[in-house]
Amino acid sequence: xIVFVFSVSDRVMNDHLPPSAPQASYDAxxxxxxxxxxxxxxxAQYIExxxxxxxxxxxxxxxDFYEMFFDDAEIASRTLGIVLTxxxxxQGEDIPMCGVPVERADDYxxxxxxxxxxxxxxxxxxxxxxxxxxGGKSVVRLVTPGTITEExxxxxxxxxxxxxxxxxxxxxDQQVFGLAAVDISTGHFTVMQTSLAGLAxxxxxxxxxxxxxxxxxxxxxELRQLWRDARAAVTPxxxxxxxxxxxxxxxxxxxxxxxxxxFGSFSAVEIAAAGLALMYVERxxxxxxxPLSPPLREQPDAAMQIDAATRxxxxxxxxxxxNRAGSLLATIDRTVTSSGGRLxxxxxxxxxxxxxxxxxxxxxxxxxxxxxxxxxxxxxxxxGIGDLSRALSRLALERGGPRDLLALGQGLVxxxxxxxxxxxxxxxxxxMTEAVACLxxxxxxxxxxxxxxxxxxxxxxxxxxxxVRAGFDDELDELRLLQVDSRKVIAALQGRYAADTxxxxxxxxxxxxxxxxxxxxxxxxxxxxxAPWREVFVHRQTMAxxxxxxxxxxxxxxxxxxxxxxxxxxxxxxxFDELHRLVMAHAMAIKSVADALAQIDVAASLAELAVDLGxxxxxxxDTLAFTIEGGRHPVVExxxxxxxxxxxxxxxxxxxxxxxxxxxxxxxxxxxxxxKSTFLRQNALIAILAQMGSYVPATSARIGIVxxxxxxxxxxxxxxxxxxxxxxxxxxxxxILNQAGSRALVILDEIGRGTATFDGLSIAWAAIEHLxxxxxxxxxxxxxxxxxxxxxxxxxRVSxxxxxxxxxxxxxxxxxxxxxxxxxxSYGIQVARLAGLPPAVVERAKAILHELEKTExxxxxxxxxxxxxxxxxxxxxxxxxxxxxxxxxxxxxxxLDLDDLTPRQALEELYRLKRLAGSARR
Numbered sequence: 001x002i003v004f005v006f007s008v009s010d011r012v013m014n015d016h017l018p019p020s021a022p023q024a025s026y027d028a029x030x031x032x033x034x035x036x037x038x039x040x041x042x043x044a045q046y047i048e049x050x051x052x053x054x055x056x057x058x059x060x061x062x063x064d065f066y067e068m069f070f071d072d073a074e075i076a077s078r079t080l081g082i083v084l085t086x087x088x089x090x091q092g093e094d095i096p097m098c099g100v101p102v103e104r105a106d107d108y109x110x111x112x113x114x115x116x117x118x119x120x121x122x123x124x125x126x127x128x129x130x131x132x133x134x135g136g137k138s139v140v141r142l143v144t145p146g147t148i149t150e151e152x153x154x155x156x157x158x159x160x161x162x163x164x165x166x167x168x169x170x171x172x173d174q175q176v177f178g179l180a181a182v183d184i185s186t187g188h189f190t191v192m193q194t195s196l197a198g199l200a201x202x203x204x205x206x207x208x209x210x211x212x213x214x215x216x217x218x219x220x221x222e223l224r225q226l227w228r229d230a231r232a233a234v235t236p237x238x239x240x241x242x243x244x245x246x247x248x249x250x251x252x253x254x255x256x257x258x259x260x261x262x263f264g265s266f267s268a269v270e271i272a273a274a275g276l277a278l279m280y281v282e283r284x285x286x287x288x289x290x291p292l293s294p295p296l297r298e299q300p301d302a303a304m305q306i307d308a309a310t311r312x313x314x315x316x317x318x319x320x321x322x323n324r325a326g327s328l329l330a331t332i333d334r335t336v337t338s339s340g341g342r343l344x345x346x347x348x349x350x351x352x353x354x355x356x357x358x359x360x361x362x363x364x365x366x367x368x369x370x371x372x373x374x375x376x377x378x379x380x381x382x383x384g385i386g387d388l389s390r391a392l393s394r395l396a397l398e399r400g401g402p403r404d405l406l407a408l409g410q411g412l413v414x415x416x417x418x419x420x421x422x423x424x425x426x427x428x429x430x431x432m433t434e435a436v437a438c439l440x441x442x443x444x445x446x447x448x449x450x451x452x453x454x455x456x457x458x459x460x461x462x463x464x465x466x467x468v469r470a471g472f473d474d475e476l477d478e479l480r481l482l483q484v485d486s487r488k489v490i491a492a493l494q495g496r497y498a499a500d501t502x503x504x505x506x507x508x509x510x511x512x513x514x515x516x517x518x519x520x521x522x523x524x525x526x527x528x529x530x531a532p533w534r535e536v537f538v539h540r541q542t543m544a545x546x547x548x549x550x551x552x553x554x555x556x557x558x559x560x561x562x563x564x565x566x567x568x569x570x571x572x573x574x575x576f577d578e579l580h581r582l583v584m585a586h587a588m589a590i591k592s593v594a595d596a597l598a599q600i601d602v603a604a605s606l607a608e609l610a611v612d613l614g615x616x617x618x619x620x621x622d623t624l625a626f627t628i629e630g631g632r633h634p635v636v637e638x639x640x641x642x643x644x645x646x647x648x649x650x651x652x653x654x655x656x657x658x659x660x661x662x663x664x665x666x667x668x669x670x671x672x673x674x675x676k677s678t679f680l681r682q683n684a685l686i687a688i689l690a691q692m693g694s695y696v697p698a699t700s701a702r703i704g705i706v707x708x709x710x711x712x713x714x715x716x717x718x719x720x721x722x723x724x725x726x727x728x729x730x731x732x733x734x735x736i737l738n739q740a741g742s743r744a745l746v747i748l749d750e751i752g753r754g755t756a757t758f759d760g761l762s763i764a765w766a767a768i769e770h771l772x773x774x775x776x777x778x779x780x781x782x783x784x785x786x787x788x789x790x791x792x793x794x795x796x797r798v799s800x801x802x803x804x805x806x807x808x809x810x811x812x813x814x815x816x817x818x819x820x821x822x823x824x825x826s827y828g829i830q831v832a833r834l835a836g837l838p839p840a841v842v843e844r845a846k847a848i849l850h851e852l853e854k855t856e857x858x859x860x861x862x863x864x865x866x867x868x869x870x871x872x873x874x875x876x877x878x879x880x881x882x883x884x885x886x887x888x889x890x891x892x893x894x895x896l897d898l899d900d901l902t903p904r905q906a907l908e909e910l911y912r913l914k915r916l917a918g919s920a921r922r
Contacts, residue, residue, distance in 0.1 A: 039090055043069075049122055056142055057112060059121040065099040066108075066121065073098045079115050080108055106152045109143065113153065116233040119143040141397075145233045146210025147284045149185045149394050156387065157333070157341025160185050162210040163203065163232075164280060166272035167217055178273030180295070181206050182281065184397075186342070186389035187291045187591055189277070191270045192298040197739070200226055202300075204308035205349050207317065208232045212280050229308070237280070244268045247275020254278050255294055263294045270297065291396040291587045301707065303350035304691055309732050310711040313747075314684055315635070316348060328685060331635045332694065334608045336383040338390070339594050340601025347602065351691035353705050358620050361603070361693025363429035366617060368607030369695075374425045375604050381418045382601050385411040388594035395583055402458035402467035405579050408590065409450030415439045415593050416447075418600065432603065435596035442593050446586055453575055462576045465569045476571050482557075482564035490516070493557065501533060508554070514540055516558045518549045525549070610695035613637075618690040618701035624663045624742065626654040626687075626778050630699035633682035634689070637697060648675075648816040649699070652683050654745075654778035656797060662742050662776025663797070665768065667789055668818070669782075670803030671827035673834075675816040676782040677713055679803075680747045683780060684711055687745055704743070706778075710736040711747040726754030730763075737770050746771065746779040753784065757903045761785050772797055789822035 039047060046069060050058050057076060059066035068076045069087070073096040077084035080100070087097040100108040105121070112119050120142050141147075146162025154160055166178040177199050180191045194202050203211070203226075210233045217223060218236035227234045248271050251260055260266060266274070274295050281290065312320060319326045329348055335341045352358050368375040386407030394400035395408075419439035422428060428436060458467035468476055482489060494508040503524045510516050517540055520528065525547025528537045537549035560567075583590070609615065613634075630649040637647040656663035668676050686696045687706045712732045733751055740746050751767055752760030764785055771779050772795045781788075792798045802823040804815040807830075829849060833842045892913055 040088070043088070043090065043095075049120075053120040053142065056118040056120040059100075059105070059109075059119060061102070061121075061123045062099070064102050066102060066105055067097060067099040069095050069097050071096075075117070076100075076108075076112065079117070080111055106150065110153045113143065113145050113148060116145060118145075118235075141286055141288070142284045144210055144235065144284055146182075146208060146212075147184050147281070149290075149390065149397055149399060151387075151390065151394070154185055154390065156338035157335070158345065159183050159188070159207075159342050161188075161206055161208040162212060162277075162280070163206055163208040164273050164277035165211065165213040165217055166269050166276055167214075168269040168272070176267075176269050178267065178269035178271070179203075179206070180270070180273040180277035181208065182277045182292065184281065184285075184290045184292075185393050186339075186594075187293050187393055189274075189292045189294070190296045190298050191266065191274050192300055193267050193270050194300050196222070198300065198305065199223075200229075201305050201307045203230065203232075204311055205303065205306065207349065210235055212237060212276060214276075235280075237276070244271050247271045250275045250278050251295070254289070254292075260295075264297045266295070266297060285397060288397050290393055291584075291591065293588075293591060302353060304353055304688070304706055305708045306351075306688075307710070307735065309735075310709055313711045313713045314681060314688075316688070317345065326635065328635055328688075331638050332606070332609055332689070334605035334612075335601050336379055336605070337385055337597060337601045338387040339598035340382070340605065343595075343598040344602050344605070347692040348688070351688050351706075352693065353691065353707050355620055355622055355705065358691055358693055360429065360431050362617055362620075362695075364431045364599075364603035365606045365610060365693065365695055367426075367429050367432060368604045369610055371425055372611070374421065375607055377421050378418055378600060378604050379608065381414055381421065382597065382604070385414050385597060388412070388590060388597070392583065392587060392590050392594070395580060396587060400580075401461050402454060402576065403460055405450055405576070405583065406454045406458050406467075408583060409447050409454060411597075412442060412447035412590070412593060413444060413451065415442065415597055416444045418597070422600075431599060435599045438592050438596040442589050443586065446582055449582065450579060453579060462573060463569070465572050468572050468575050473571070473575070476568060479560070479564045479568040479571065482561045483568055486561045486564075489557065489561070493554065501528075514548065514550070516550070516554050517541075518551065518554065519546050520549070521545065522547050606694045613697065615695035615697050616699060616701070618686075618696050618698075618703050620690060621702065621704045623704040624656040624658070624778065625702045625704040626652070626656075626663065626683075626745070627700075627702040628652045628683060628686055628698050629701070631682055631686055631701070632697040633678050634685060634697045636678055636682075650679055650682075650816075650818040652679070652780070652818070654683075654780070655702075655704075656776075656778060658742070660797060662772075663745075663778030665771055665779045665781060665795070665798045666801050667768070667781050667783060667792065667798060667822075668801045668803070669784070669786055669789060669823035671805055671814070671823070672831050674803035674805055674814045674827075675818075676803055677749055678816075679818055680713060680749055680780045680782055681711070684709060684745060684747050706743060706745045708740060708744040709747075710740055710744060712736060712751070713747060713749040724754070729754050733763075733767060737767060737775065740771070740775045740777045742776040744775070744777040746775070746777050746781075748779065749782045750784065751781070758906075761787060764788060765791070768798065769795070786823060792822075 038044075046058070046060055049060070050070075050072070057068060057072045059068065061067075067087075070090075073084060076082070077098045080098075082098050082100065084096055084098050086094040088095050109119055109121070144162075146160065148154060148160060161181050161183050164180040164182070166180075167175055168178070169175050175196060177194050177196070178191065179194065179199075179202055180189070182189050192202065211227075211230060212235050215236045215238060218227065218234065248260060251271065251274055252258060255263075257263075260271070281292070306316075311317065315327050317327055317329050318324050324330050329345055332348070333341060333344055335344055347361075352361075368378070388408060388411045391400065391404035391407045391411075395404050416439060419436045422432065422436050423440075453468060453472055455467055455469045459465070470477060470480075490508050494506065497508070497518060498504055498506040501520075501524075503520050505521050505524065507519045508516060509519050518537060522542070522545055525539075525542075527533060528547070528549055529539060537551050539547065540550050541548040629651050631652060632647045632649050640647050652666070654664045654666060668679065670676055682697075686698060686701060687703060687709065689696045690701060690703050691706065712729065729751070733748070736746055736748070748767070752762075752764040754760070755763075764781075764783055765788060768781060768788065768791055771777060771781070789800045792800045800820065800822045801818050802821050804817040804819050805827060806813045806815065829842060829845050832845065833839075837845075896909060
């Protein structure tokens with residue numbers, strides 16, 4: 001259960017609420033019409049707490065329920081699908097109300113956070129010791145999408161980042177942005193600087209749950225579309241960021257250093273973003289400090305830039321429908337730890353561009369690939385290790401429990417075992433050497449202390465008790481014995497008293513008046529009034545045939561039994577606090593161990609993947625090479641393997657050189673369903689896998705570093721922004737043609753198909769010319785415009801490839817093989833028949849196609865390619881004016897019925913008119 005306590009007087013969040021923050025539908029300052037209209041004390045308290053947290057849904061504890069009122073109740077009832085009712089009146093109107101059970105609060109909180117809401121949970125009661133420890137302050141945190149830490153609310157293998165943004169104007173038309181990415185659940189803290197053009201790709205790479213930005217940025221017209229497109233909740237803050245001085249002061253104070261130079265060199269806008277991030281952490285956590293790592297600066301060109309559209313097209317982290325299953329990440333994820341899963345996702349989201357760093361990752365995979373026994377042992381040991389980073393963070397934020405302590409103890413001891421096993425093997429590569437050294441440097445005695453103190457099975461909450469190991473503390477064992485088995489203790493004392501006094505009829509009994517007492521027959525009781533027993537037993541009551549006594553020992557035992565439960569809990573709490581302090585003293589070392597384990601897990605998992613699927617190490621170069629032999633689409637191949645089928649491998653060569661003017665462009669033709677899109681995507685995915693440090697699904701691969709990846713495969717309407725399918729296609733194509741450089745890899749599929757034939761053909765034609773002459777990048781260009789294949793004769797770096805098909809008894813058979821050459825037709829009618837078009841429609845389409853193909857078309861297209869210059873017509877020198885001649889072209893045009901021409905006929909008429917014009921000039 002999550003417990004967040006809020007005081008009625010705390011208004012700590014007011015200074016960062018956006019001007020447009022939603023307000024409740026009540027006004028506490030409005031005078032009531034009558035005395036009875038004044039709010040009850042409970043409602044007055046609710047209104048004051050809500051006013052201090054106006055931008056959050058307030059969970060208000062009422063007995064066994066968290067209740068919501070006014071606008072919060074209406075929002076929550078719609079979001080959670082719970083009944084909206086009413087409770088009392090305020091200012092003469094019914095008060096809307098809904099509630100959720102305390103024991104199910106986590107489930108409802110998760111749904112509200114997923115819907116983008118902020119939640120403040122208010123408890124009416126609080127442990128006085130806890131309140132005293134916090135100096136009397138009651139507000140402990142606000143729950144927002146980017147700051148949750150509860151295990152049940154987080155995806156184990158997915159980071160939970162929020163990103164803080166800052167901006168600085170370098171000149172009137174130039175601005176830079178600082179980004180600070182913080183994951184409170186793990187303590188990761190990175191900063192970087194980027195341009196306006198790079199802002200969207202970086203946000204797409206980080207994939208934050210929440211974006212924090214100053215009001216000025218949130219209201220900037222140039223950025224509004226970015227906020228609308230963001231998958232994250234966008235939280236504007238009232239203050240326009242932080243100036244460099246105050247931000248730097250906040251950072252040095254938080255990390256306890258005198259200067260930031262120890263952490264590296266940061267620009268002013270990076271410092272401002274980092275300061276804003278810390279300010280948000282402090283305001284949401286309200287003084288409780290998470291174990292953040294010092295800010296790590298990321299170089300803007302250290303990772304392959306991949307924009308949001310390309311990530312979606314290639315389905316890197318999730319499919320187009322939003323599911324993880326079926327994505328590239330789900331296909332390659334063989335990690336056995338949560339931290340390893342997060343690191344794998346981080347590497348996939350940001351493939352490297354530095355050859356040395358890529359090589360080190362490949363070396364780690366090669367090491368585990370060549371050592372199957374070592375790999376198996378390491379993965380087995382890692383699989384039993386919990387999420388150390390998140391357990392540590394919860395403990396640091398005082399939201400952790402015994403299970404987090406136990407997870408740390410078990411994980412840290414297992415980490416030492418992993419290090420010992422790796423050291424016993426062959427010489428380690430560089431990254432693994434660093435990781436193992438980190439594991440060995442950690443003080444395992446601390447971890448052993450945790451395990452020695454904690455039981456093998458512990459509860460989730462420290463308030464439940466029972467988490468200290470039996471036999472660890474004698475006093476605690478006695479208290480537990482008193483608490484759980486008081487009858488045995490009483491029986492043991494009764495037996496001892498009976499044996500010492502010789503009175504076999506002696507009984508120890510209990511009633512509400514006397515409490516515990518010793519009861520003996522009256523004859524025996526007379527002896528208790530004399531020495532030596534009168535020194536032990538105190539007479540309490542004489543009955544008709546029995547006498548009752550007490551003793552100092554029995555009184556003390558009764559007192560201990562009565563308070564045993566509370567004393568046991570307090571003693572266990574003391575041990576918990578001691579272990580908590582011990583863990584916090586080693587917090588940074590524990591974080592290093594968690595990071596090292598994640599690196600080992602990722603390397604071993606990628607090696608397991610390579611062995612299982614037959615992947616090989618790519619050869620990486622600082623050139624424009626791109627030669628893939630036997631390449632395969634990893635996701636499609638995995639799906640076929642599940643069905644017992646094989647994937648048809650294909651090769652691709654886009655290698656180029658600066659001397660040749662750039663990379664090669666391959667025009668891929670062939671029918672739909674033949675595998676063009678799969679071929680295009682698989683080569684992009686191979687480049688990503690290679691640069692993230694993985695082996696690749698190919699028999700060999702030679703890849704020059706790709707600094708930017710663009711993919712435009714498929715399109716859909718964006719009606720909310722007033723964009724048709726064709727408009728979306730053109731926007732994405734424009735981004736590629738405007739931004740792709742010589743080291744980029746471009747994947748284009750069916751450019752121009754969303755408009756008229758001549759328009760689309762012209763756009764595709766011009767795009768290829770631009771890629772060849774201006775961008776100079778490596779590119780795969782799939783098209784149904786067979787006319788474009790003639791460009792291979794004109795443009796030096798353009799080549800043709802086609803998907804092999806054959807016909808059998810009138811049916812088209814897709815062979816899914818890529819071969820050199822151009823397709824002779826698209827086989828669209830055969831595909832339409834396979835799709836289930838009515839036979840009459842198919843036959844009619846065949847008849848129409850036969851009529852359209854009566855005239856040979858290849859020769860006109862070749863002539864068109866020869867006649868059309870690149871980009872623009874050459875400058876013609878002035879010629880002497882010729883004598884007037886008959887307007888042959890005009891007469892020919894007048895005779896044409898333009899509405900009755902087919903596209904092919906129009907093209908032929910164009911050539912005829914051109915010949916007439918040439919004759920007229922001669």
